[in-house]
Amino acid sequence: MTDDSTLHDSKASSHQARMAARKVVMDKKIAKATEERGVLILLKGNGKGKSSSAFGTMARSAGHGQRCGVIQFSKGRMETGEYKFFRDHPLIDWKVMGHGFTWETQSKERDIEAAQQAWAAAEKLLRDDRYQILVFDEMSYMFKYGYLDVEPVIEALKNRPKMQNVIITGRTMALPLQDIADTISVVQDERHAFRLGVKAQPGIEF
Ligand code: ATP
Ligand code: MG
Numbered sequence: 001m002t003d004d005s006t007l008h009d010s011k012a013s014s015h016q017a018r019m020a021a022r023k024v025v026m027d028k029k030i031a032k033a034t035e036e037r038g039v040l041i042l043l044k045g046n047g048k049g050k051s052s053s054a055f056g057t058m059a060r061s062a063g064h065g066q067r068c069g070v071i072q073f074s075k076g077r078m079e080t081g082e083y084k085f086f087r088d089h090p091l092i093d094w095k096v097m098g099h100g101f102t103w104e105t106q107s108k109e110r111d112i113e114a115a116q117q118a119w120a121a122a123e124k125l126l127r128d129d130r131y132q133i134l135v136f137d138e139m140s141y142m143f144k145y146g147y148l149d150v151e152p153v154i155e156a157l158k159n160r161p162k163m164q165n166v167i168i169t170g171r172t173m174a175l176p177l178q179d180i181a182d183t184i185s186v187v188q189d190e191r192h193a194f195r196l197g198v199k200a201q202p203g204i205e206f
Contacts, residue, residue: 038132038164039182040157042173044140047187050169054135055082057167062091066132069125070094071118074138080206093131095121115147122156129161140170140177150174 041057043050058068068091072083075098086092097118119142125134142148154176157166168177178184194200 037162038160038166040177040180041165041167041183041185042177042181043167043169043185043187044171044173045186045188046171047189048192049187050171051137052082053185053187054137054167054169055086058086058092058133058135061133061165062086062089066091067130068092068133068135069128069131070135070137071122071125071139072096072137073115073118073142075114078206081203093125111145112147115142119148119153123152126156126160126164126166129164131161131164133165133167136166136168138170139168140173143174143177144170144172150176153177154180 041054043053055070058070062068070086070092072095074096083094083096087094095118098114122134122136122139125131143150143153157177157180160166173184200206
């Protein structure tokens, strides 16, 4: 017969045994992961949470005193909360594509010009080892719309400083980027408040 306390004891000891076994497995994995280098992270998919995750990681990085660079490859219809919050941070350089352009004259040529200007800024950051993390927000659309060629981007990413981390966001990712990425996370769209009729709000959407 087992009373409550012996049942509790046996549950506790089997939990302890499971945890100990898991620790052995984890310790082995940790011992194997010895390489020290920057990583390329892709955040893709149709769900909400890609850009906010990228900027969350950047906050983490800045918290450790690391220098950060952001290039936003979207026109940005308004100044986002993250931009307003981070732009004056001494460790963060933030460029929005198309700032300084007149967007009233919507044309493909202007878009391409803005994209190339943004890429020129990104390329500069990819050669600068003072930046420990770079966020290229919504960059994937540049390839989708043919505003940028993917090959020079792949080359620049491959040749970047060894310890530099790069995060690229966008719903669909160019396959060559996926080929060289270290971490790829897919944010799945299961439900979104917008489809329930909830109005976009500052602090959540932008
Ligand atoms: P966030 O910036 O909130 O992390 P995201 O970067 O994953 O979102 P984007 O594709 O860049 O998503 O879209 C940006 C805007 O569209 C945000 O305001 C976001 O709330 C909204 N959004 C993202 N996914 C969806 C969706 N599945 N349905 C409706 N709106 C969405
Ligand atoms: Mg986004």
